[in-house]
Amino acid sequence: MATVLIVDDDETDRVGLAAALRSQGHEIVLARDGDEALSVYLAQPVHVVVTDMVMPGRDGLSLISALREVDPRASIVAVSGKSRSQLEASKVYGASSILEKPIDPKAFSAAVAEAVAARGR
Numbered sequence: 001m002a003t004v005l006i007v008d009d010d011e012t013d014r015v016g017l018a019a020a021l022r023s024q025g026h027e028i029v030l031a032r033d034g035d036e037a038l039s040v041y042l043a044q045p046v047h048v049v050v051t052d053m054v055m056p057g058r059d060g061l062s063l064i065s066a067l068r069e070v071d072p073r074a075s076i077v078a079v080s081g082k083s084r085s086q087l088e089a090s091k092v093y094g095a096s097s098i099l100e101k102p103i104d105p106k107a108f109s110a111a112v113a114e115a116v117a118a119r120g121r
Contacts, residue, residue, distance in 0.1 A: 002047035034058025053080035075119040
């Protein structure tokens with residue numbers, strides 16, 4: 001399966017998303033914010049990044065932009081329960097999929113599967 005980096009400042013959301021993907025056989029790496037996520041991404045192979053949009057410090061748009069600079073092939077799923085406008089903007093910045101919180105488990109699984117497949121191309 002794939003290594004998925006989940007970035008969210010809300011621990012409950014982070015752990016819940018991780019559990020859903022672990023049950024599908026994915027290896028999960030967690031980060032609390034965009035700065036930590038960028039460090040993780042640079043330090044180890046990651047197939048897909050799932051990032052919240054609204055976080056303290058480096059937010060989702062800034063993270064997506066930084067990931068695209070270091071890896072134009074970065075495969076990113078953007079999620080948010082607070083900012084529909086940032087979700088829409090994340091598509092322009094390079095997110096492959098966007099999901100609104102609360103996240104539908106089937107839609108989440110499908111978005112990650114599509115992102116994994118896109119990374120493999």
